[in-house]
Amino acid sequence: MKPAQKGERTTLSAADWERAALDLIAEQGVQAMAIEPLARRMGVTKGSFYWHFSSRESLLKQALLRWEKHDLRNLNASLGKIDHPRDRLISFFRRVGKEKLTHEVFSELCAAAGHPHVEPVLERVADRRMKHLAVAFEEMGMEPDLARHQARLIYSVYLGFLQLQRQQQTPSLSSEEFEAYIEHVINTLIPA
């Protein structure tokens, strides 16, 4: 009944299911997060699943919550402690590619924006992020309204980039082409 030594894991927890669910979402999208495939991948059957959760919906909800918390910590950790607002804005873009899993999950969530449990998450996340961005722009001397618009604009660029990535239309993240583009975006959208 105790967790057993962490190497072998004789028994699963709800958190294990949630993590596995997020893995699957990252790989194949929200709608592919089905419970029988999940169980197979974890080497058990759905008999196990329905002991931990009451339904697929329930797992999805919990997994999304877990992801959202993780993302929130990321936002605060990586953008909170950078003093200069310009660096904060730049790090927003550079953060693409780091935190691979979290990022892939987010991309798949965007693709599933229509889902009733996904939408509110995306909404909250977008709100938080845009507020962060707007604050940074204000700290750089922008009028509040302008800063809000600029934040929306830059966040849209980010979302659009993700969309192009889903369509295989972004240069490899390590290429010069990519670097040049990022440079361009920064120069165009972030005042000196």
Add this chain to the structure above:
Amino acid sequence: MKPAQKGERTTLSAADWERAALDLIAEQGVQAMAIEPLARRMGVTKGSFYWHFSSRESLLKQALLRWEKHDLRNLNASLGKIDHPRDRLISFFRRVGKEKLTHEVFSELCAAAGHPHVEPVLERVADRRMKHLAVAFEEMGMEPDLARHQARLIYSVYLGFLQLQRQQQTPSLSSEEFEAYIEHVINTLIPA
């Protein structure tokens, strides 16, 4: 066997199915384009469908082709005959909201970018559109590389806007807030 008078339609054609499919996609997304629901909505059964098409995949392919053609005509018609490149760029953004159906279909296609039949369409469309944009920027005196980056940037803004729209996070298209934002985008991204 003849088309019959166009008011009453006694019998369906493949084109009818394709159009209905696009309607459904616009309303509920690609994965909701199932053939039995479609048949119900059209007042027939799938017996009819399988006479016109060999499979669901086949219908999807044809419907997407039809959409792509329509979209291409749109691009040429609305952006081709505008002289001043600046006006052409502006009209690119203003075009959101007009051509409602085509536009909603596109939005849903973006959400289904992972689908093997959807992806190449999105790729071609994005390519064409970004080329158009890049040409306009070049006509305004930009270096080719810069124009390419700027085209990608502005197209990303467009895609990001669609994403936010799917998340219910865009102001009503007729609001002042929206107008102000569009103004901001144009001023920021399109040189005078």
Add this chain to the structure above:
DNA sequence: GGTTTACCATACTCTAGCGTATGGTCACAG
């Protein structure tokens, strides 16, 4: 007027996934 052909209905089969019911097992408490 009988035949063909275009179009559609009906009645299947098959699959994947959700959810339920029930029973087994192993650890640990007493």
Add this chain to the structure above:
DNA sequence: CTGTGACCATACGCTAGAGTATGGTAAACC
């Protein structure tokens, strides 16, 4: 060593949708 509860397997039933097989009908044609 007996029981209890945590965890899981097995075996169901149910639904939606894909695809097939087959037969019906009405218009067109010879």
